[in-house]
Amino acid sequence: MSLNRSNRNSMINKFILIFIPFIFSNHFYSQNIDSTQLRKIYDFYLTESKCYENLNFLCKTIGHRLSGSKGAANAVDWCKKAMYKAGADTVILQPCMVPHWVRGKAEECYLNSGKTKNKLSCCALGSSVGTGLNGIKAKVIEVKSFDELEKIGTENIKGKIVFYNVFFNQTHINTGAAYSEAVKYRVKGASYAAKYGAIGALVRSVTSATDDAPHTGNMVYDTTISKIKIPIVALSYKAADELNNSLKNNPNSVIELKTYCENLPEVLSYNVIGQINGEAKNNSYIIAGGHLDSWDLGEGAHDDGAGIVQCIELLNMYKKLTLKPKNNIRVVAFMNEENGLRGGEAYAKFAKQNNEKHIAALETDAGGYTPRGFNVDTLNGLFNKVILWEKLLAPYFANRFKKEGGGADLIALEKLNVPCIGFEPDSQRYFDIHHSKEDTFDKINKRELELSSAAIGALIYLLDKYF
């Protein structure tokens, strides 16, 4: 393929227009200063930071902390102290009412193939109703999509248990994409199954691992699909395989399921917000947040204890390096990301009421793994500004920038036109352990956690300096 001369000239002009402004600004000069400062930031994180020991405490002393639980309340107390200790000028607790779902006794699930009766590894999904003390017992309809469910129809589904046997698509390079594809069966599977008369639903765990640990996560009863609430559980990958095999040999295989979970009355809880006051003493804010709540399996180490300690460490960075931000820097430990987003909503409401100007909001909720980069909003020209720092972050392997937004806790802020950023660590191992008993502190690598914290520290530093 070749191009004619006029095309060529027009492309040359385009090049000049695109590249020259970058070259002839004072950009190069300030990049030298910034590069020195970033090196100091990284030195601090790799030799003095407390994120690893903070996470150890959060995981091992406080443990899991689902909204409404004693663990969540303890986490709020700890987080407030940890933020002050790290150097916050002020820490406030921002109230919000949160759901209070409890798992109750361990789930019991048996597969009766006609010849054998085996226990299957499963866990109730968050927000699901329980089966009642008598449990449920029925034949199984296996499907791979909602379309298939519709084709099979009410007459064949009524009174049965629906099994969504949908695999995690391993061909995605970023595992988040595979998660997004498969998670709809976890979230809305119960309502669709109920629509066709099913009495319960099972879903293959949404995970990249091929393990025997069931992976929980929230579900939603969507009353626009069905008004009936039926229980739903996640089967472990191996249990899903076993059920699939059993149904191949005996389509009349029966599942017996007892779950003890229930939705209790809502509870008062809090976002924890630590602030370093900006030198300009104005009403402008840059925030970095993760979520303090976690599922009740495991310890919430990568999800999202890592995000919490990465953000708390920002306060320590400003203190130890005696940096003075222009804007107010807020570290936000959101409550209730996992099953309600009440914390994110409360924060946005508060910000709006106080007419606070949010320059940018960053969320970190993809684990404490080795950094790759950031997903950055195009709103207010944020992406175009941040991409100029690509060279500064390249030596730290944190220089992949994608046009995207932040995490779930920032949805309400995005609606208020706050430009959002999501921290993007390497995604390969996250969904192996996500929402399961395997999300524990021993899965944290110290250097990876420190580098991920440092990447966030560096970005927040630059955002504050240039906005």
Place this chain on the structure above:
Amino acid sequence: MSLNRSNRNSMINKFILIFIPFIFSNHFYSQNIDSTQLRKIYDFYLTESKCYENLNFLCKTIGHRLSGSKGAANAVDWCKKAMYKAGADTVILQPCMVPHWVRGKAEECYLNSGKTKNKLSCCALGSSVGTGLNGIKAKVIEVKSFDELEKIGTENIKGKIVFYNVFFNQTHINTGAAYSEAVKYRVKGASYAAKYGAIGALVRSVTSATDDAPHTGNMVYDTTISKIKIPIVALSYKAADELNNSLKNNPNSVIELKTYCENLPEVLSYNVIGQINGEAKNNSYIIAGGHLDSWDLGEGAHDDGAGIVQCIELLNMYKKLTLKPKNNIRVVAFMNEENGLRGGEAYAKFAKQNNEKHIAALETDAGGYTPRGFNVDTLNGLFNKVILWEKLLAPYFANRFKKEGGGADLIALEKLNVPCIGFEPDSQRYFDIHHSKEDTFDKINKRELELSSAAIGALIYLLDKYF
């Protein structure tokens, strides 16, 4: 800072010269075809590849495999079969004589502080002589550098044990840089200590972890420094801390050390070379290699079982995707990288004798972690060609290219002017487990191993197509 007009014009011309050739080649067109092919390659690796199960077998059934050991011989047999099974047209065993160092009974090291006597976790370094059955017992001189050793001098060192208390520099972003800095005390520490009359040497394990597992590795008796061979061991990080503390409180602390290692007569061993014949049936070769030998602690999972299975999988890729290479593709399982490089030398000698044209040689010896990119030689314009594939590899997060060469096994080939490439996975976790009992199969993440294998597959495919 601003630039005057003539500078500006000269920069514009520079831009045109640099960018236009890329734009107006048929490069864009072929990149589309290549991009489709790379997607197929990645799909294969992420759904059908056998690298994970191959590595499981190598680690769990064969286990560690130091040169000259029964494990190494078993590994050679297994590797030949595995290469045929993966689709090699031919597999040859290329002979080389290798050192045969054995650890013997477990090392015993006691720290007598005057008040307490504690066992310290340690291991003999490869190639070190043993202490003899009576062991050695002496006071300790702690140093942080060879310079310090020289300053302390023979009169203060004679008859004592030298302790190199040199830390892994955690501020390096790539851990390989920290390793390179510290490893000289492991390699030449015994000879320098002997030069000043020491009877033994201890070295803090060269590791990014703060664990109690000693990390071994090869040492060399450099007769240009001293003709006397004294025993040397690595202390675990924690043992090194304990010794350091003890010496602060009691400089007369005594170390009692017994090691049972010895150097036995050399043994005949082999490189294992699997080949897919090129369609052009000429004498040109592209090779990808790792090393088959491993240390006798752990299972050699990341070092370098991962490299071996990544390379074997290339054969499977060509077979399963029915790709026909132009050049001969060779997968080389080098023997004796860890303590002699005899395999690398034998390969280069053979290649020279047969007047083989080596287009490029890739080594993978940095683990089976999530990919970052490749270190590529500038020789024969290789780097400038490979950098054009940056966009092709970006969706796979394997697009960092650095001007550097291959691994230790390729040194002899580099001397023959073969352009070399080193695969570069993320480096954060490698030196936590490197050369210790912790380098086991459970440290391998399946997706990371598959993606690292795929990155190598993609690069070899492109090299063959464009050379």
